[in-house]
Amino acid sequence: MAPHGEGSEEALVVQDENRKPISSILFVIAMQTEAMPVVNKFQLKEDLDPVFPKGVPWVRYHGIYKDLHINLVWPGKDLTLGVDSVGTISASLVTYAAIQALQPDLIINAGTAGGFKVKGACISDVFLVSDVAFHDRRIPIPVFDLYGVGSRQSFSTPNLLNELNLKVGKLSTGDSLDMSPQDEASIVANDATVKDMEGAAVAYVADLLKVPAIFIKAVTDIVDGDKPTAEEFLQNLAAVTAALDQAVAQVVDFISGKCLSEL
């Protein structure tokens, strides 16, 4: 999602796009607990005339805040098991379907993450992510190995970063809440400060469909700490979601009235 090289016709189109005021934001959020504060903050309403196919559990909320059309999608509850449809596959699918239906100017993937204290992360820290990659797609064949890691830069937002008091770090994504030794080695190789279960998948789809994406991740648990991840995650989820909510509100206020090149 880095800006394209200049000089080509495509680059000029991208430059023009980057100079139009942002009018439509798409939030992709994995869990209901993470989504509802944002829904409430911006007084978003649930979609009554769904843009998604019949039968899928995906939920869209939408509304207008200042000059921005805000859409928020989350993958909903698993139809059989009733838990939030977390992880890369659901996130990819709902991101794809939402981009197709809503044609947003900017995607914001907001959510909770594990943090590494060795890289400076503390509980309730909110990170603006600089780079994303996968840590559980090991394909030891030349070039396929790079495809598996799927390293991508977030859309560059230097002014947003200067203005707001957010930490910056790299994000590593995998479909497990725990961390195996192989995952850990890949996370170290990815130089990641935070670890989630969706970010790099959202980045992959956004890149595929040429929509700029940024990633705001709040730390619910310290991966290299003493407490078991699942326990710490559930304990901190509600409180950290409030910190995330506040950061998201600041980011949206900053975006309002600006074009992509001003972020």
Add this chain to the structure above:
Amino acid sequence: MAPHGEGSEEALVVQDENRKPISSILFVIAMQTEAMPVVNKFQLKEDLDPVFPKGVPWVRYHGIYKDLHINLVWPGKDLTLGVDSVGTISASLVTYAAIQALQPDLIINAGTAGGFKVKGACISDVFLVSDVAFHDRRIPIPVFDLYGVGSRQSFSTPNLLNELNLKVGKLSTGDSLDMSPQDEASIVANDATVKDMEGAAVAYVADLLKVPAIFIKAVTDIVDGDKPTAEEFLQNLAAVTAALDQAVAQVVDFISGKCLSEL
């Protein structure tokens, strides 16, 4: 993808659907090397008026064979790296987009897989998969753990199985070509005979959109054998693809003229 419970209106609709002759098959195939023999066998043509969004690398081939409309999709080459877009995310996306565009009666996910000799798999064996699950989505929170494993039954095809000389086994899916000890423990828990990088993801999307799906997997490498997976996989890919191709042809010939409930 097991048939729904009887007695509901939905169940009656499903029963009716199962009694109509199958008219449209969708192949989902991850790699070009696996796809081309099937394309050639059924003389499928590449789509000139793509049903997929502009910019995505996904490729559709289509044609008519006997009484069947055959579509074949593969996720294409990664736009940056040029390798086949393997793994669960690409497979999920292309399956979703193809179902939406083509409304197939039946999905066939055909491809290569690693096999476990301890479960009776040999190089070039072709398996008709009874069950699929993931082995790299560990979420140790009650119910989320089951969601992560994502165990699903294939569409039941007892007559197809009686008629053709295919082995039957369970399939476990993950995004790595290698196998970590954690993956191995999950694969054992999944009671899997074959291991791939797409099947359970295709099953998830097919289930979400209520399309029956079957899985035909040919063994390119013995996971619990002496040779490194990547080397054995590349060595056997072309030869095993021929065995897969033959099995696929037999399956399509069997399907022709039948309805879902006769499979």
